[in-house]
Amino acid sequence: xxxxDRWNEILExxxxxxxxxxxxxxxxxxxxxxxxxxxxLTNGLKNGVQADFGNFAxxxxxxWSQGTSMPYKGLPKGRYFNFKLSDVQALKDNIPxxxxxxxxxxxxxxxxxxxxxxxxxxxxxxxxxxxxxxxNQQPLDIMEGRFLSYSDIEAKRKIAVxxxxxxxxxxxxxxxxxxxxxxxxGINFLVVGTFKNANSQGDNEQEANxxxxxxxxxxxxxNRADNVGWxxxxxxxDVSITSVKPRIMTMMRELRTVHPDDKRAIGHFDLAEEFAxxxxxxxxxxxxxxxxxxxxxxxxxxxxxxxxxxxxxERTKEIGVRxxxxxxxxxxxxxxxxxxLVLTIISGMIGISFASGIIWIMNTILDSVGPVExxxxxxxxxxxxxxxxxxxxxxxxxxGLIPATRATQMKPVDALRIE
Amino acid sequence: MIAIKDLHxxxxxxxxxxxxxxxxxFEANEGEMIAIMGSSGSGKSTFLNILGMLDxxxxxxxxxxxxxxxxxxxxxxxxxxxxFLGFIFQSFNLITYKSxxxxxxxxxxxxxxxxxxxxxxxxxxxxxxxxxxxxxHLPSELSGGQKQRVAIARALASDPKVLLAxxxxxALDTKTSYEVMELIQGINDEGKTxxxxxxxxxxxxxxxxxVHLKDGKILDDKTVEQVRAKTPAHV
Numbered sequence: 001x002x003x004x005d006r007w008n009e010i011l012e013x014x015x016x017x018x019x020x021x022x023x024x025x026x027x028x029x030x031x032x033x034x035x036x037x038x039x040x041l042t043n044g045l046k047n048g049v050q051a052d053f054g055n056f057a058x059x060x061x062x063x064w065s066q067g068t069s070m071p072y073k074g075l076p077k078g079r080y081f082n083f084k085l086s087d088v089q090a091l092k093d094n095i096p097x098x099x100x101x102x103x104x105x106x107x108x109x110x111x112x113x114x115x116x117x118x119x120x121x122x123x124x125x126x127x128x129x130x131x132x133x134x135x136n137q138q139p140l141d142i143m144e145g146r147f148l149s150y151s152d153i154e155a156k157r158k159i160a161v162x163x164x165x166x167x168x169x170x171x172x173x174x175x176x177x178x179x180x181x182x183x184x185x186g187i188n189f190l191v192v193g194t195f196k197n198a199n200s201q202g203d204n205e206q207e208a209n210x211x212x213x214x215x216x217x218x219x220x221x222x223n224r225a226d227n228v229g230w231x232x233x234x235x236x237x238d239v240s241i242t243s244v245k246p247r248i249m250t251m252m253r254e255l256r257t258v259h260p261d262d263k264r265a266i267g268h269f270d271l272a273e274e275f276a277x278x279x280x281x282x283x284x285x286x287x288x289x290x291x292x293x294x295x296x297x298x299x300x301x302x303x304x305x306x307x308x309x310x311x312x313x314e315r316t317k318e319i320g321v322r323x324x325x326x327x328x329x330x331x332x333x334x335x336x337x338x339x340x341l342v343l344t345i346i347s348g349m350i351g352i353s354f355a356s357g358i359i360w361i362m363n364t365i366l367d368s369v370g371p372v373e374x375x376x377x378x379x380x381x382x383x384x385x386x387x388x389x390x391x392x393x394x395x396x397x398x399x400g401l402i403p404a405t406r407a408t409q410m411k412p413v414d415a416l417r418i419e
Numbered sequence: 420m421i422a423i424k425d426l427h428x429x430x431x432x433x434x435x436x437x438x439x440x441x442x443x444x445f446e447a448n449e450g451e452m453i454a455i456m457g458s459s460g461s462g463k464s465t466f467l468n469i470l471g472m473l474d475x476x477x478x479x480x481x482x483x484x485x486x487x488x489x490x491x492x493x494x495x496x497x498x499x500x501x502x503f504l505g506f507i508f509q510s511f512n513l514i515t516y517k518s519x520x521x522x523x524x525x526x527x528x529x530x531x532x533x534x535x536x537x538x539x540x541x542x543x544x545x546x547x548x549x550x551x552x553x554x555x556h557l558p559s560e561l562s563g564g565q566k567q568r569v570a571i572a573r574a575l576a577s578d579p580k581v582l583l584a585x586x587x588x589x590a591l592d593t594k595t596s597y598e599v600m601e602l603i604q605g606i607n608d609e610g611k612t613x614x615x616x617x618x619x620x621x622x623x624x625x626x627x628x629x630v631h632l633k634d635g636k637i638l639d640d641k642t643v644e645q646v647r648a649k650t651p652a653h654v
Contacts, residue, residue, distance in 0.1 A: 005534060326498065
């Protein structure tokens with residue numbers, strides 16, 4: 001269909017009125033340019049916001065105990081209770097959809113008092129008792145040494161993994177950190193690892209002020225018995241944690257002798273739900289991007305259709321001559337269609353390239369000025385480009401369809417009579 | 420070559436009906452050169468359009484080279500036109516943005532002839548009309564006579580059975596007209612059948628036979644002594 005002669009025919013025809021060809025092409029160029037740019041900006045916004053979640057296992061909930069709000073089985077309302085380690089095991093045993101169930105305990109907190117000392121230096125830090133799998137739920141970059149292990153849990157070793165800010169407060173520059181001891185609430189812990197938060201933004205500072213110790217060590221050293229402060233629960237990737245949540249809650253109420261309807265007794269934060277809300281928002285934004293872009297593109301396509309109609313009208317006589325010389329209606333129709341297609345695709349490709357250029361410049365600027373709040377790496381995938389190209393091809397054909405039909409509607413004898 | 424029996428054609432415009440051709444009987448043999456004359460409104464253009472398959476008759480039969488021309492769809496008509504007929508128009512009808520060579524090779528393009536062969540053939544016909552040196556020029560760079568000669572080369576390119584010329588000299592001055600007629604006579608000498616629609620007596624007498632049309636009927640049909648169109652030195 002597209003041999004060299006066809007190309008010559010098309011290029012000659014488009015060349016015959018260059019300025020008009022250019023103006024027509026500009027409509028489509030502009031449409032696809034806006035479409036790609038809008039999608040890239042949406043993507044940039046999405047990347048920026050999602051970076052705040054870091055590599056966090058988003059299919060997770062956090063669950064803690066609050067006071068009961070209903071009396072149950074002779075127990076009064078307003079009773080405070082704790083989860084127990086046995087609850088963790090019960091969850092793991094009975095709900096196979098769960099990937100990780102990490103019990104956690106905490107010491108210190110926001111603006112807590114000084115609780116850690118090393119030689120003559122002191123500081124106030126968050127101290128967490130954790131299980132090794134917690135690093136899979138909230139990823140940390142281990143800078144030196146290692147994270148907690150199951151042998152630490154079993155042996156109740158007094159070891160600690162400390163954040164960058166802890167090092168800054170308690171150590172001199174260049175001092176060896178691994179193998180040194182720090183005193184948490186008067187108890188010595190051996191430092192076996194240091195970490196940096198993998199998160200880009202947000203609660204960086206708080207995270208860097210954190211010390212992780214083995215859960216069992218924590219319980220024994222700080223008198224928590226088998227109590228669990230809160231749990232971080234992650235479901236397997238193919239199961240939504242939100243759908244498993246009711247079963248977890250029911251089970252916990254039963255085990256902790258809480259009224260089955262007492263919603264207030266167990267507090268939780270559903271990260272998956274929050275994440276889904278934001279993802280949903282961006283899906284809507286993407287749809288809006290497509291919609292607006294497609295509408296701008298549509299006006300460009302109508303422009304092409306319009307010009308092709310004029311071209312066909314102007315060339316009525318030429319078309320008549322061609323038919324007298326033996327051009328079949330299909331010859332004529334396909335030429336008009338191909339002219340419109342070539343015009344659309346070429347201008348569309350230029351639009352896509354141009355938009356890519358702008359995106360590249362944006363990225364270069366972003367790289368040079370450092371991270372910007374809620375905006376990162378605006379880009380479009382190859383999938384979007386393929387979609388854009390197919391929209392172009394379809395619209396090119398649509399734009400040519402009416403003019404092409406118009407071109408062959410007139411009888412050759414009438415077409416030849418036009419002056 | 421051409422056999423036409425009892426040809427009728429009417430045009431309808433709103434409630435008015437215009438009976439343009441009222442029973443034409445006509446035959447043309449191979450190698451003839453026929454002038455079709457008549458005042459405007461006599462139906463000579465309609466007749467030529469029907470001969471050229473650009474228009475279709477209401478009644479009557481038309482055989483071209485023993486092929487019945489009836490109820491053709493546009494695709495077949497286009498193929499027949501390409502195969503059987505070469506058109507020469509009063510206003511040349513060259514494609515303005517194509518060079519002389521490309522204009523001439525156009526019928527071959529629609530025949531699906533390969534580019535190299537096409538160019539060679541087109542060049543041959545341009546040489547024949549004496550315009551080989553102008554092959555790469557656009558029509559706007561040619562004089563009227565040159566344009567018509569390019570158009571004649573184009574009409575010849577597909578080696579048709581019949582050449583149909585609609586007032587080929589209508590837009591040209593006498594000197595150029597005679598040059599063009601000399602060329603057309605030369606082509607006829609080589610055996611090609613040619614029909615020329617004209618209203619100029621001197622042009623008509625350069626053909627071998629003159630058919631007069633009046634009010635949609637053939638008034639008379641006579642063989643004449645052909646006047647050779649030697650380019651007159653005194654004009």
